[in-house]
Amino acid sequence: MSDPEADVTVSRCPVSGIAGNFDPFGAEYQTDPPGMLRAARHHQPVFYSEDLDYWVVTRYRDIKATFRDSSRFSASIALDPITPLRQPVVELLRSYRFAPGPVLTNEDDPVHRARRKALAEPLLSRSVAKLENRIRALVSDYLDDIVPRGAADLVDDLLWDVPAIVGLLVVGVPDEDIDRARNYSIKLGMFTWGRPTLEHQLEIADQVGQWWTLAGELVERLKRTGGTGWVPHAIDVQRTRPELVTDNHLQNMLMSGLVAAHETTTNAAGNALRYLLEHREAWAELCGDSTLIPNAVEECLRFSSSVQCWRRRALVDVPVGGTVIPAGGKVLLMIGSGNHDDDVFPQPDTLDIRRANATEHLAFGAGNHVCMGAPLARLELRIILEELTRRLPGMRLVPGQNYDYRRNASFHGPQHLLVEWDTPS
Numbered sequence: 215m216s217d218p219e220a221d222v223t224v225s226r227c228p229v230s231g232i233a234g235n236f237d238p239f240g241a242e243y244q245t246d247p248p249g250m251l252r253a254a255r256h257h258q259p260v261f262y263s264e265d266l267d268y269w270v271v272t273r274y275r276d277i278k279a280t281f282r283d284s285s286r287f288s289a290s291i292a293l294d295p296i297t298p299l300r301q302p303v304v305e306l307l308r309s310y311r312f313a314p315g316p317v318l319t320n321e322d323d324p325v326h327r328a329r330r331k332a333l334a335e336p337l338l339s340r341s342v343a344k345l346e347n348r349i350r351a352l353v354s355d356y357l358d359d360i361v362p363r364g365a366a367d368l369v370d371d372l373l374w375d376v377p378a379i380v381g382l383l384v385v386g387v388p389d390e391d392i393d394r395a396r397n398y399s400i401k402l403g404m405f406t407w408g409r410p411t412l413e414h415q416l417e418i419a420d421q422v423g424q425w426w427t428l429a430g431e432l433v434e435r436l437k438r439t440g441g442t443g444w445v446p447h448a449i450d451v452q453r454t455r456p457e458l459v460t461d462n463h464l465q466n467m468l469m470s471g472l473v474a475a476h477e478t479t480t481n482a483a484g485n486a487l488r489y490l491l492e493h494r495e496a497w498a499e500l501c502g503d504s505t506l507i508p509n510a511v512e513e514c515l516r517f518s519s520s521v522q523c524w525r526r527r528a529l530v531d532v533p534v535g536g537t538v539i540p541a542g543g544k545v546l547l548m549i550g551s552g553n554h555d556d557d558v559f560p561q562p563d564t565l566d567i568r569r570a571n572a573t574e575h576l577a578f579g580a581g582n583h584v585c586m587g588a589p590l591a592r593l594e595l596r597i598i599l600e601e602l603t604r605r606l607p608g609m610r611l612v613p614g615q616n617y618d619y620r621r622n623a624s625f626h627g628p629q630h631l632l633v634e635w636d637t638p639s
Contacts, residue, residue, distance in 0.1 A: 238623035248554035260535035274555035282581035310423030381475030386443025398425035403625030481520035481627025510567040516575035
């Protein structure tokens with residue numbers, strides 16, 4: 215048997231046209247992220263981007279193995295802005311006493327494992343399932359307003375608000391504070407994953423600072439009055455294990471929990487509806503048989519992931535896909551590319567709502583950092599599709615519209631999705 219590491223490339227900075235042409239902020243990538251990396255998957259599955267100072271991993275098996283290898287790869291950079299914050303932005307955040315600490319997304323074992331186990335209960339499938347009636351009623355209320363119009367922007371009129379409200383409920387914001395808190399639903403794709411201007415960084419930083427302040431107020435209220443949800447559960451954990459859950463961690467949980475539950479779910483729903491409506495036969499099948507919807511959700515998550523990439527840092531020299539990633543190297547795991555790897559998904563560029571292995575996608579990551587909010591996202595996506603296929607089976611995309619995406623490396627979903635349908639005359 216041959217040595218699997220015998221063919222490893224030891225060059226630290228392989229130079230190629232693939233690496234030189236990789237621009238995750240450009241129009242080609244925004245239009246079709248997996249398509250832009252097709253040549254890399256086939257010919258250079260791991261390459262170094264000098265412009266980004268990141269090692270880019272494009273194949274399914276390498277991405278999954280890296281996610282699972284917590285002993286050699288750290289999650290510590292997962293939430294760092296890919297474009298460093300400029301000094302005026304740092305000073306603005308400091309004026310709000312913004313103190314970001316490690317949360318589950320960007321902390322490593324053994325703390326991660328212990329904290330995740332202690333905090334998991336409210337996000338488990340059996341807990342999230344209890345919210346189904348409330349989420350369905352929320353979607354139905356929005357559709358009651360939309361259906362008589364005969365047209366809508368699904369993002370503005372439905373898909374932005376519903377995940378925000380659900381996220382606030384799950385995190386534990388009291389009902390009476392939801393309207394106030396939802397004003398701080400922040401579009402962080404550009405802030406964390408893009409190349410924003412200084413003006414844009416300052417604008418978002420101001421919102422972050424205001425949300426940080428409100429999050430602190432809400433945590434103090436919840437500690438006094440109690441409640442239900444993820445943060446109230448964490449407050450209960452704090453009473454017996456204060457070393458595991460500090461006040462700073464609670465404030466970060468409330469703040470980051472909404473972001474995790476909101477923008478990515480909005481994008482996932484927008485992607486799913488765009489491509490299902492472009493594939494009319496698939497939409498018609500779902501309208502005729504709602505039992506197909508759960509697998510259609512998985513296939514849509516695979517076909518157009520709302521999170522196109524995630525990050526790790528190599529702790530030691532690690533061979534990945536035939537190339538050595540050096541210790542300290544920053545790594546971009548291209549989830550969307552892995553989900554179009556034809557070694558795993560036959561005809562990956564075809565949307566197949568009956569795909570047998572659709573659930574093997576990487577949209578929620580893998581390993582001990584797999585997304586804790588996955589059961590909630592799946593529930594929301596299923597309910598949205600069930601209600602829309604039931605009430606608006608004749609819904610169609612407005613012809614000729616352009617699909618605009620915020621130019622960033624990871625968070626991916628249409629900013630607007632214009633649809634129309636016939637109403638009774």
